[in-house]
Amino acid sequence: MPLKMFREDDQIGPLDKVGNIVAVAAGKGGVGKSTVSVNLALAFRQMGYRVGIFDADIYGPSVRQMLPEDRLPTKKDQKLLPAMCAGIRVMTMAYFRGETEGALVRAPIANRVISQFMQEVDWGELDLLFVDFPPGTGDIQLTLSQQARLNAAVMVTTPSKVSTLDVNKAMGLFAQVQVPVLGVIENMAYYQTDSQEEPLYPFGRGGGEELARNSGVPFLGSIPIDSKLCQCADKGESLFLKYPNLPVTHQFLNLAQILKQHLKALAQTKGDHLESFELIWEKTNA
Amino acid sequence: MPKTTENKAPIFVRKIWQLTTTNFAIEWTNGVCMRYLLGTLQANCPCAACRERPPEQTPTPKADIQARSISSVGRYALRIDFDTGCNHGIFDFDYLYSLGEKFVPTEEPVH
Numbered sequence: 505m506p507l508k509m510f511r512e513d514d515q516i517g518p519l520d521k522v523g524n525i526v527a528v529a530a531g532k533g534g535v536g537k538s539t540v541s542v543n544l545a546l547a548f549r550q551m552g553y554r555v556g557i558f559d560a561d562i563y564g565p566s567v568r569q570m571l572p573e574d575r576l577p578t579k580k581d582q583k584l585l586p587a588m589c590a591g592i593r594v595m596t597m598a599y600f601r602g603e604t605e606g607a608l609v610r611a612p613i614a615n616r617v618i619s620q621f622m623q624e625v626d627w628g629e630l631d632l633l634f635v636d637f638p639p640g641t642g643d644i645q646l647t648l649s650q651q652a653r654l655n656a657a658v659m660v661t662t663p664s665k666v667s668t669l670d671v672n673k674a675m676g677l678f679a680q681v682q683v684p685v686l687g688v689i690e691n692m693a694y695y696q697t698d699s700q701e702e703p704l705y706p707f708g709r710g711g712g713e714e715l716a717r718n719s720g721v722p723f724l725g726s727i728p729i730d731s732k733l734c735q736c737a738d739k740g741e742s743l744f745l746k747y748p749n750l751p752v753t754h755q756f757l758n759l760a761q762i763l764k765q766h767l768k769a770l771a772q773t774k775g776d777h778l779e780s781f782e783l784i785w786e787k788t789n790a
Numbered sequence: 791m792p793k794t795t796e797n798k799a800p801i802f803v804r805k806i807w808q809l810t811t812t813n814f815a816i817e818w819t820n821g822v823c824m825r826y827l828l829g830t831l832q833a834n835c836p837c838a839a840c841r842e843r844p845p846e847q848t849p850t851p852k853a854d855i856q857a858r859s860i861s862s863v864g865r866y867a868l869r870i871d872f873d874t875g876c877n878h879g880i881f882d883f884d885y886l887y888s889l890g891e892k893f894v895p896t897e898e899p900v901h
Binding site: 717718720722769776777778781782783784785786787 | 802803804805806807808811814819856857858859860861862863867880882
């Protein structure tokens with residue numbers, strides 16, 4: 505049965521002034537969705553864009569740790585204004601719960617919380633809002649896909665087979681709700697030190713590229729394993745300010761440029777190209 | 791070294807139409823029209839089995855290969871159901887673009 509699709513004219517609300525809403529998803533936990541979301545947001549911010557992050561992981565929000573707030577969310581005229589963190593507008597469940605307090609809620613409540621965030625957070629004018637998806641392909645992911653006016657999704661995987669299997673399922677969800685997947689980012693792709701000539705591939709090699717090839721979406725690029733990336737996330741520091749010249753920092757900027765091109769092409773070619781087609785061959789001369 | 795993706799705007803299919811029993815054409819979103827011979831595409835099949843074949847076993851393109859259908863795969867590629875030989879290749883648009891022969895269509899496509 506076809507799922508309910510979100511239509512642009514359904515949306516009269518706080519997401520209206522957001523240019524692009526991009527899901528960062530995996531289907532699997534622990535592949536680095538939040539790390540990728542935060543660092544892509546920082547990269548876009550560095551490039552001069554107005555960026556936001558909606559951490560949609562009700563049960564295990566981690567964006568606040570990686571991107572501590574300069575200003576907490578506030579309430580204005582029945583709307584919530586997002587927190588401000590290093591110039592990025594952020595909303596996460598972490599602002600409403602204690603640091604060590606788990607969200608012990610059933611799915612319908614979690615769903616309602618997500619819907620509430622959708623309807624009541626006034627993001628203001630943004631060029632780009634990243635929605636950091638929770639792991640899995642369940643109720644919350646479906647709610648987000650249907651309500652968040654997603655323009656596109658970016659899939660994050662590690663090279664391992666276990667990871668790509670789950671990511672493939674999440675791509676199926678986006679296909680069903682007709683959210684175009686811009687491509688696959690392979691996180692924790694390789695490890696290289698200055699003394700090594702050849703990189704090491706602790707989680708296997710080429711899994712992200714293979715997933716992209718088999719799914720018919722572009723492979724956007726690889727992010728190496730780097731302890732500095734982990735340190736920055738744990739301490740809530742910006743990789744771009746602290747280590748502007750690391751390969752991993754350049755790779756995030758490179759990925760942001762690639763995403764920018766894809767989003768631009770998506771906007772420009774909407775209606776200008778065939779989305780899905782089949783040409784049935786005529787055996788006689790055409 | 792791990793692959794670094796080239797930073798360029800993606801291209802998409804604006805129109806696709808059959809020219810003869812062995813040829814079809816694509817108008818890309820950058821305005822370029824390309825002609826494709828099915829036999830050439832099959833000889834350049836990007837599937838794992840064909841790519842790993844030793845060069846001496848690479849078949850010469852057959853001029854008379856036809857198709858049953860050509861369909862889109864995601865937003866990114868084409869799959870061609872050839873009437874004989876390997877059918878597994880997914881031709882991503884960048885690769886397909888590189889295999890085409892530029893031409894100026896003499897008449898408007900039907901599709």
